[in-house]
Structure formats: C-alpha cells, structure tokens
Amino acid sequence: MNITKPASTKDNLASDHEVVREFLDRAKTSAALGSQDQDSLIARIKNLLKAKNAKLVAHYYTDPSLQDLAEDTNGFVGDSLEMARFGKDTDAEILVVAGVRFMGETAKILSPTKKIIMPTLEATCSLDIACPADQFKKFCDAHPDRTVVVYANTSAAVKACSDWVVTSSIALEVVEHLSEIGEKIIWAPDKHLGSYIKKSTGADMLLWDAACIVHEEFKSRGIREMQKIYPSAAVLAHPESPEAVLEIADVVGSTTQIIKAAKNLPNNDIIVATDRGIFHKLQQIAPHKRFIVAPTAGNDATCRSCANCPWMSMNSLQAMIDCLAEGTNEIRVGKDLAQQAMVPLQKMLDFAADQQLKVRGKA
Numbered sequence: 333m334n335i336t337k338p339a340s341t342k343d344n345l346a347s348d349h350e351v352v353r354e355f356l357d358r359a360k361t362s363a364a365l366g367s368q369d370q371d372s373l374i375a376r377i378k379n380l381l382k383a384k385n386a387k388l389v390a391h392y393y394t395d396p397s398l399q400d401l402a403e404d405t406n407g408f409v410g411d412s413l414e415m416a417r418f419g420k421d422t423d424a425e426i427l428v429v430a431g432v433r434f435m436g437e438t439a440k441i442l443s444p445t446k447k448i449i450m451p452t453l454e455a456t457c458s459l460d461i462a463c464p465a466d467q468f469k470k471f472c473d474a475h476p477d478r479t480v481v482v483y484a485n486t487s488a489a490v491k492a493c494s495d496w497v498v499t500s501s502i503a504l505e506v507v508e509h510l511s512e513i514g515e516k517i518i519w520a521p522d523k524h525l526g527s528y529i530k531k532s533t534g535a536d537m538l539l540w541d542a543a544c545i546v547h548e549e550f551k552s553r554g555i556r557e558m559q560k561i562y563p564s565a566a567v568l569a570h571p572e573s574p575e576a577v578l579e580i581a582d583v584v585g586s587t588t589q590i591i592k593a594a595k596n597l598p599n600n601d602i603i604v605a606t607d608r609g610i611f612h613k614l615q616q617i618a619p620h621k622r623f624i625v626a627p628t629a630g631n632d633a634t635c636r637s638c639a640n641c642p643w644m645s646m647n648s649l650q651a652m653i654d655c656l657a658e659g660t661n662e663i664r665v666g667k668d669l670a671q672q673a674m675v676p677l678q679k680m681l682d683f684a685a686d687q688q689l690k691v692r693g694k695a
C-alpha cells in the first residue's frame with residue numbers, strides 16, 4: 333500500500349503524538365446540568381439567536397441538546413458537507429457553528445461577509461493537528477504531477493494548497509472522477525479513508541499518514557464478537573475507521589449516509605462504528621430499532637475518545653451563551669487565504685450539486 337510518511341511528519345501521527353495529548357488535555361467537557369438549568373439556558377439561547385439574527389449549525393456528534401436547539405430554531409444539524417452548504421445558503425448575519433474548528437473555518441471561507449462564531453475555539457480535530465500546512469506543502473511540492481485532494485478536516489492553510497476539498501460523503505465520487513480522467517492523486521490527511529477510496533476506485537493515490545483518534549479505535553474483532561450476540565445486526569461504519577472494520581461493514585458512509593442507511597435497512601439491530609453523538613438522530617428517525625455502539629479498544633468508563641470525540645464534546649450550552657452574548661470566539665481567516673481555500677471548496681460544492689442533478693435524472 334502506498335502510504336506516505338514523510339520523515340518530517342512521522343512525529344505528527346495522530347494517535348500517539350504528544351501534541352494530540354496536549355490538545356486532549358485542554359478538551360474539557362462541561363458538567364451535566366439539571367433539567368431546569370438546561371431549560372433556562374436553552375430559553376436564553378433562543379432569545380439571543382433571534383435578537384442577533386443568528387442561526388445555529390450543529391454537527392451530529394454534538395450534544396443532543398444542541399442538535400435539538402438547532403432544529404427548533406430553524407438552524408441545521410447535519411454532516412460536514414451539509415453544514416457547509418447550509419451556512420452558505422442561509423441569510424442569517426451570524427452563524428454559530430457547533431462542531432470543530434475546521435467546520436467554523438469552512439463556514440467563514442464560504443461566507444466571508446457573515447460573522448462566524450463558535451462555542452469554543454479550542455475544539456480541533458486529530459486529523460487537522462496531524463497535517464501542518466508547511467509540511468504538507470513540501471510534500472505536495474515534491475510531487476508536482478499529482479492532483480491534491482484534501483479532506484475537509486484540515487486547516488484553511490492546507491485547503492489553500494489543494495486542488496480539491498472533499499468530505500466523507502463525496503470523497504469517493506470525486507476521486508473516481510479524477511481517476512477516470514487519468515489524474516494521479518495526493519490524498520490527505522486520513523489514511524483509513526484514503527486507503528478505502530484507493531481500494532474502491534483503483535485510483536493512483538499517495539496517502540498522508542494521519543488518523544481520527546475516535547474512529548481508529550473501533551475493532552473488527554470486537555464487532556465480530558458482537559455479531560454473535562446480535563446475529564441479525566447490520567454494521568454501519570464511518571470511513572475513518574480502520575480497513576478491517578470497513579471490510580465487515582454492510583454500509584460505509586458519512587454521518588448522513590449512516591443515518592439514511594439505518595432508516596432504510598430492514599435490520600432491527602444496528603451496530604454503529606462512529607461517534608455516539610449520532611445516536612440521538614438515529615433514535616429519532618428509527619425509534620423502534622436497537623442501535624449498538626461498536627466496540628473500541630478501551631474501557632467505556634475511562635477512555636476519553638472511545639466513540640466520543642473529545643473536541644465535539646466541548647460544545648456546551650453555557651459556552652454557546654457566552655459566545656452569543658459577547659460575540660466572542662469569532663473565526664477569522666485572512667482574505668487571501670480564504671480566497672485560495674474557496675476555490676477547491678467551491679469545486680466540491682459544484683461537483684456535489686452536479687451529482688444531485690444526475691441522481692434526480694435532470695442531467
């Protein structure tokens with residue numbers, strides 16, 4: 333397999349890097365609230381959103397209270413591609429992005445005139461950390477004949493070095509298209525998603541070496557054991573999971589694709605290999621089904637990242653009030669950088685729109 337580990341980035345590997353641990357130490361989760369406290373915070377946030385002409389956009393991995401709040405206030409809950417689209421299309425003056433930093437940056441790049449704020453600016457992603465722009469640029473410069481495709485889970489500076497940005501919901505289709513027209517590809521940063529695409533499309537891909545600390549912990553052996561307990565269960569996995577997990581999955585897809593599959597599959601038992609925040613939506617769309625968290629290496633009681641992204645968990649109701657009331661935690665991306673990063677992002681949105689038309693038989 334063609335996994336690239338430039339010597340200079342060897343120490344940046346997501347799962348064992350000091351820096352990731354340092355970031356994790358800062359990822360403080362908030363204490364559980366009583367229902368009265370929670371209701372009063374929610375009421376305050378609703379008032380603030382209205383008063384400030386702001387919309388809340390939340391990822392499926394965030395706390396259920398934030399997901400509900402986004403939907404109750406005509407905001408949006410979705411996967412990273414849909415969040416980007418909603419942010420661009422909405423006419424709100426302020427977007428509050430409940431997710432991780434790259435999602436806020438993407439929103440800012442796509443909507444330069446809107447004010448983008450986040451409950452916390454500390455919420456990052458192990459993939460983003462493990463792909464520093466200066467080192468990535470050197471890597472790209474060493475392979476000038478290759479088209480650079482980067483995952484959305486990267487900084488604005490890395491996006492600015494790329495030809496295409498993709499999210500997990502469209503990565504396969506974009507690479508397939510590029511491969512069909514004879515392009516050789518550099519892929520970064522997620523090695524598992526990269527290997528999966530490479531295997532599925534046969535594309536000529538050089539892979540950066542990084543991983544998601546949450547998905548990397550899912551274990552195929554544990555899932556097989558679980559299948560003995562739930563013999564009729566379907567297995568749904570996010571493509572950031574390791575190859576052995578993807579091989580036994582019935583469906584591999586982005587968070588939205590997992591939700592759609594959970595609804596449409598006939599199985600009543602469903603083993604899910606992604607962040608447990610998604611269970612809120614899964615339970616809503618198929619209340620009669622049983623959803624089971626895929627096993628990870630660690631012990632649920634002590635492990636910080638087992639099926640639970642520590643950075644997504646930093647988005648709390650109190651942090652939301654603080655940033656909305658004060659207008660703090662604003663995402664800023666320099667004008668030139670934003671313009672450069674906009675090009676590959678817009679390509680993805682155009683490609684996605686074109687795919688939709690084809691699916692609907694209009695093109």
Ligand code: 13P
Binds near residue numbers: 570585586588
């Ligand atoms: P989606 O694009 O599927 O929402 O995934 C984003 C992500 O960070 C998964 O870990």
Ligand code: SF4
Binds near residue numbers: 456457458546607644
């Ligand atoms: Fe990044 Fe993984 Fe968290 Fe997604 S779940 S934001 S890929 S660390």
